[in-house]
Amino acid sequence: xxxxxxxxxxxxxxxxxxxxxxxxxxxxxxxxxxxxxxxxxxxxxxxxxxxxxxxxxxxxxxxxxxxxxxxxxxxxxxxxxxxxxxxxxxxxxxxxxxxxxxxxxxxxxxxxxxxxxxxxxxxxxxxxxxxxxxxxxxxxxxxxxxxxxxxxxxxxxxxxxxxxxxxxxxxxxxxxxxxxxxxxxxxxxxxxxxxxxxxxxxxxxxxxxxxxxxxxxxxxxxxxxxxxxxxxxxxxxxxxxxxxxxxxxxxxxxxxxxxxxxxxxxxxxxxxxxxxxxxxxxxxxxxxxxxxxxxxxxxxxxxx
Amino acid sequence: xxxxxxxxxxxxxxxxxxxxxxxxxxxxxxxxxxxxxxxxxxxxxxxxxxxxxxxxxxxxxxxxxxxxxxxxxxxxxxxxxxxxxxxxxxxxxxxxxxxxxxxxxxxxxxxxxxxxxxxxxxxxxxxxxxxxxxxxxxxxxxxxxxxxxxxxxxxxxxxxxxxxxxxxxxxxxxxxxxxxxxxxxxxxxxxxxxxxxxxxxxxxxxxxxxxxxxxxxxxxxxxxxxxxxxx
Numbered sequence: 001x002x003x004x005x006x007x008x009x010x011x012x013x014x015x016x017x018x019x020x021x022x023x024x025x026x027x028x029x030x031x032x033x034x035x036x037x038x039x040x041x042x043x044x045x046x047x048x049x050x051x052x053x054x055x056x057x058x059x060x061x062x063x064x065x066x067x068x069x070x071x072x073x074x075x076x077x078x079x080x081x082x083x084x085x086x087x088x089x090x091x092x093x094x095x096x097x098x099x100x101x102x103x104x105x106x107x108x109x110x111x112x113x114x115x116x117x118x119x120x121x122x123x124x125x126x127x128x129x130x131x132x133x134x135x136x137x138x139x140x141x142x143x144x145x146x147x148x149x150x151x152x153x154x155x156x157x158x159x160x161x162x163x164x165x166x167x168x169x170x171x172x173x174x175x176x177x178x179x180x181x182x183x184x185x186x187x188x189x190x191x192x193x194x195x196x197x198x199x200x201x202x203x204x205x206x207x208x209x210x211x212x213x214x215x216x217x218x219x220x221x222x223x224x225x226x227x228x229x230x231x232x233x234x235x236x237x238x239x240x241x242x243x244x245x246x247x248x249x250x251x252x253x254x255x256x257x258x259x260x261x262x263x264x265x266x267x268x269x270x271x272x273x274x275x276x277x278x279x280x281x282x283x284x285x286x287x288x289x290x291x292x293x294x295x296x297x298x299x300x301x302x303x304x
Numbered sequence: 305x306x307x308x309x310x311x312x313x314x315x316x317x318x319x320x321x322x323x324x325x326x327x328x329x330x331x332x333x334x335x336x337x338x339x340x341x342x343x344x345x346x347x348x349x350x351x352x353x354x355x356x357x358x359x360x361x362x363x364x365x366x367x368x369x370x371x372x373x374x375x376x377x378x379x380x381x382x383x384x385x386x387x388x389x390x391x392x393x394x395x396x397x398x399x400x401x402x403x404x405x406x407x408x409x410x411x412x413x414x415x416x417x418x419x420x421x422x423x424x425x426x427x428x429x430x431x432x433x434x435x436x437x438x439x440x441x442x443x444x445x446x447x448x449x450x451x452x453x454x455x456x457x458x459x460x461x462x463x464x465x466x467x468x469x470x471x472x473x474x475x476x477x478x479x480x481x482x483x484x485x486x487x488x489x490x491x492x493x494x495x496x497x498x499x500x501x502x503x504x505x506x507x508x509x510x511x512x513x514x515x516x517x518x519x520x521x522x523x524x525x526x527x528x529x530x531x532x533x534x535x
Binding site: 144145146167169170171172173174175177180190193194195196197198201205207208209210229232 | 306309310313314317318321323325390391392401402483484485486487488490494495498501502504506507510
């Protein structure tokens with residue numbers, strides 16, 4: 001009998017001790033899902049320690065693809081999102097998963113090509129340039145991996161008025177037939193090479209083939225100035241609004257998931273768009289070049 | 305469980321639809337594997353034979369080196385060949401990188417040691433009396449070699465099967481030297497790696513099942529030849 005009481009006592013006490021130990025070590029920690037670009041560019045390693053200093057809140061970062069990061073938010077696995085896919089973000093907000101969305105900053109995409117620019121696209125708008133690449137039957141390397149950059153590329157082909165072919169593959173998921181879809185510009189024929197790899201590999205592939213490609217500026221700067229032998233490709237199109245890549249911060253809605261740490265997440269969001277946060281973002285440099293451009297002012301009207 | 309069931313159904317669906325992209329991926333895989341195995345066999349079998357049949361200084365050391373090469377990682381081969389054939393490399397002007405030829409070169413480096421050492425051990429196991437009998441019957445060196453290959457054919461064919469299995473399942477070299485370009489150098493293994501990156505696990509496993517089915521078909525052909533040589 002004694003053993004039995006002891007057992008019951010222990011099972012009752014165990015959760016209590018756990019709760020107590022968590023409470024004693026009560027550091028304020030929030031979980032943030034974000035895209036690989038903010039992590040890989042080193043921006044978060046630069047920003048977050050400053051935030052911890054100011055607010056006394058630590059941020060645990062999970063860097064993944066935008067789709068997966070947003071999924072984390074929908075499942076209530078994290079307290080806040082820092083992502084860059086406006087369409088998916090808006091859908092997230094519409095479905096009530098987010099408390100609010102603030103525009104924080106943008107970086108931009110650039111179109112790279114060989115120095116001699118065989119298609120003659122230098123200085124053009126992105127859409128015009130892509131049209132010219134198709135018309136001159138030049139070679140274009142695509143990520144082809146369902147990433148944010150790949151999504152942007154497909155959007156730009158659409159703007160260029162190039163007809164996109166849709167390749168569908170049927171698979172069975174959870175017992176149901178679903179389609180994997182893949183859009184590509186047919187007009188370029190064999191000049192359109194889809195390699196299904198990350199940004200870095202896409203840059204080296206394009207360099208090897210001396211072909212055109214779309215990349216975010218941060219990765220380009222790393223490959224151009226961060227390596228012993230700089231990337232042998234030049235920026236040919238930049239500064240077009242269509243090439244902007246805006247990042248938003250979204251605290252997860254506490255009405256949807258009551259156990260998220262909304263108060264702390266809210267502080268991080270407000271801090272990022274504060275004058276100090278914005279100044280830090282503008283001051284962050286990759287290889288001596290500004291990589292992110294603060295956006296909060298433009299969004300001031302929408303601020304809660 | 306449902307995951308594997310889904311994958312299996314998807315694999316059958318893929319094969320059934322004769323999807324043009326899938327067929328292209330399969331043909332690239334088979335094409336590259338076939339040529340790298342063929343070239344390696346043409347070089348590796350005679351090489352193994354020569355080493356096995358001759359006594360020379362440093363033979364044991366050479367065998368040790370060959371055995372060491374069996375554990376050469378595909379990534380190392382990929383990097384090594386890459387540095388030679390990239391635009392900045394020694395052979396850059398040939399424009400070989402990210403072509404099927406580049407993949408074949410890398411895979412030959414991978415399996416040449418396999419075919420050589422396995423041939424070597426298959427031939428070494430043959431009773432020396434065959435060689436002596438052939439010689440006493442007046443056979444020249446080439447004819448003697450032929451007799452020995454005939455006797456060791458089972459082991460030699462096995463070495464080729466192992467080598468083929470190695471290259472068709474290999475992903476490092478294909479990815480680094482082929483570049484996974486859709487329609488040109490995308491193989492079954494690099495396609496699987498991509499589906500993993502995209503999070504489409506069902507599609508990845510489905511491709512894996514297709515690969516096994518193809519390998520099964522190829523091995524039936526090999527088996528037919530092995531049976532033939534037995535008679």
